[in-house]
Amino acid sequence: MDLALAAAAAVVSMLFASELGRDHRERPRHHVRLWRLGMAAYSAGSWALALGLAFEWQGPIFRFFYFFGAIANIPFLAAGSVYLVAGEAWGRVAERVAFGLIGIGLIVTMATSFIGPVSASGVPDGSELFGWTFDFDGATLPGPRVFAAVSGSVSSLVLVGLSLWSVVRSWRDRPAVARGNGLIIAGIVAPALGGTLTALGESTSLALFLFFGALLLWAGYRIASTGSVRRAPAFAVSDR
DSSP states (O other), X not given: XXXXXXXXXXHHHHHHHHHHHHHHHHSOOHHHHHHHHHHHHHHHHHHHHHHHHHHOOOHHHHHHHHIIIXXXXXXXXXXXXXXXXXXXXXXXXXXXXXXXXXXXXXXXXXXXXXXXXXXXSSOOOHHHHOOSEEEETTEEEEOHHHHHHIIIIIIHHHHHHHHHHHHHHHTTTOHHHHHHHHHHHHHHHHHHHHHHHHHTTOXXXXXXXXXXXXXXXXXXXXXXXXXXXGGOSSOOSSOO
């Protein structure tokens, strides 16, 4: 069941990323471009989860899963929402921060040695394999868990906060936009809850939460798009 749900989450998020790509080609906008990257990373992390469950976990599969699932996806989504709500100037800053965080996180995740064996069954927890820091040529540097913590906490807070602001701004005159943003918030919270349960040893629910997270994000996007001014294909409070 977990394998099927992980594959379903990968397919749903991949289809959502494809829709975002079509929307961006029809009407190029920064926030749609970044959300497409975020959902592509979401799909890649879900595919890695499916591979790990299907063929037993190996070091490269877990690194792939950890990077795309815990580090890469949320910063792209958050940066896209900053473009949408705060404007292009702040959006450019957020995009640079996101690419910097993700780029360094990729190097660190692929280069850091594991501190323990990779469990072949279930879903390994990052705390079992990565430390908060690692040593490189005599220097102590932030480890993958630091980048995952920043991605999972700061980026999620930015994304949820901007979506809440959109709900407040659009509740009266554009209720569909408000409802769509509410679903987007739920779509962000669901995978975060699944990751928290995995860290607490309950890994069987992760694939389920990833699947529902992808569905909620896509549904929120669709619903908000139908209610936005001039049908801008986004969950915006404006037509930036």
